[in-house]
Structure formats: structure tokens, C-alpha cells
Amino acid sequence: MSINVVTLVGRVGGDPDIKYFESGTVKCQLTLAVNRRSRNNDKPDWFNLELWGKTAEVAGNYVRKGSLIGVKGSLKFDSWSDRQTGTLRSSPVINVEQLELLGSKRDGDGGMSDMSPDNF
Template sequence: MSINIVTLVGRVGGDPDMKYFEDSGSVKCKLTLAVRRRSRSSDEPDWFNLELWGNTAEIAGRFVRKGSLIGVKGSLKFDTWNDRTTGALRSSPVIRVDQLDLLGSKRDEAEMMDNNPDNF
């Protein structure tokens, strides 16, 4: 038996990068996600590359922006390619997102604090 499940919660590092494929009608969205580790004393987050397809990608394109707090569930995969200059095989880890949860943005959080600081 093998299991490949990744669950992350963090803040989006930039606006969604959307790509539409006319021949197949598919849509792909790329995002970066900053996640802080509980055990790490440093303020530097871990960064993850996310890939979303289809309806999930469309939702991200409409509602996710830089700074949005999101939760994702998916699987780890590796994109591989040959380096153009050296010909060496390269790879990069990517989280293939199956489930996207919109948890809010920094602006939403700030507005809640302004309206009712007792909530935090």
C-alpha cells in the first residue's frame, strides 16, 4: 500500500497564474504558498508550488489573491525537464491540488479586527 497525501494551510505568495488550453478546454492555475512550520524558530516560511486544474483552478482564479489564506489537499509530484544549457535532468516538487479551501485574506482579517477586536 502507498499513500501520497499533502495537506497545507498558508498564505498565497502572488496572484494566480492562469493558463487556458484552447484545444482541450482545460484550465491550469499555478500558485505559490508560504507555510510556517510550528517547530521552526525562524520567521522564514517554507514555500510550495501548487498546481490546480479544472473547476478548482477556475475558483482560485476568481477568488484567490496574493496574501489570501487558503487550505489545500492534494498529492506531491515532481516536474522533470532537461536543462537547456547543460542538458542535465532537473526536477522540482509540485503539489497537485485536489481540494481548495478559501480561508480569508489579510484584508478580511484586518477588517474583522477593526470591527471587533475581542474576536482575536
């Protein structure tokens, strides 16, 4: 049995980077800062998020830098060859399947929750 499920709650590090493809597909990239549970750690862990389709559109319309969100998805690794050295590089990315906007209206998030594409 294999399980690849990642659940994170944190604050968005910058405004969404939205790309529209000729095929009609939409892709959104975000960074997410997540604090660890330990008391003596003041620096958050940063995660790269990738959202597609309706979920990407929702993020583009409602998520902004500083928004409190929850995400559920899977971990993948993007790989590429460094242009200068030819060295194989990789970066972990969370492929988001479900997005929840957790902030209040006062935070500018609209207070909406469970923004999975199934709800549209």
C-alpha cells in the same frame, strides 16, 4: 499500501497564473508560504501548487496574493532537461485536488470554505 497525501495551510505568494488551453482545460499555478510549527523559524517553506479544471477556475476568481488558503492534494515531481547544460532537473509540485478559502471577507477572500469542484 501507498499513500501520497499533502495537506497545507498558508498564504498565497502571488496572484494566480491561469492558463486556458484549446481543449477547454484550465490550469492555475500558485505559490504558498507555510510557516513551520517551531518558534525559532521566521522563514516560511514555499510550495508550488498546480490546480486544474473547476478548482483552477475557483482559484483564479477568488484567490489573490496574501490570501489564506488550505489545500489538499498529492506530491509530484516535474522533470526537465536544462537547456544550457542538458542536466536533468526536477521540482516538487503539489497537485491540488481540494481548495479551501480560509480568510474572512475583510481579507478579500469572501469567507468561503470548502471550494472543491464537487460543490459547484
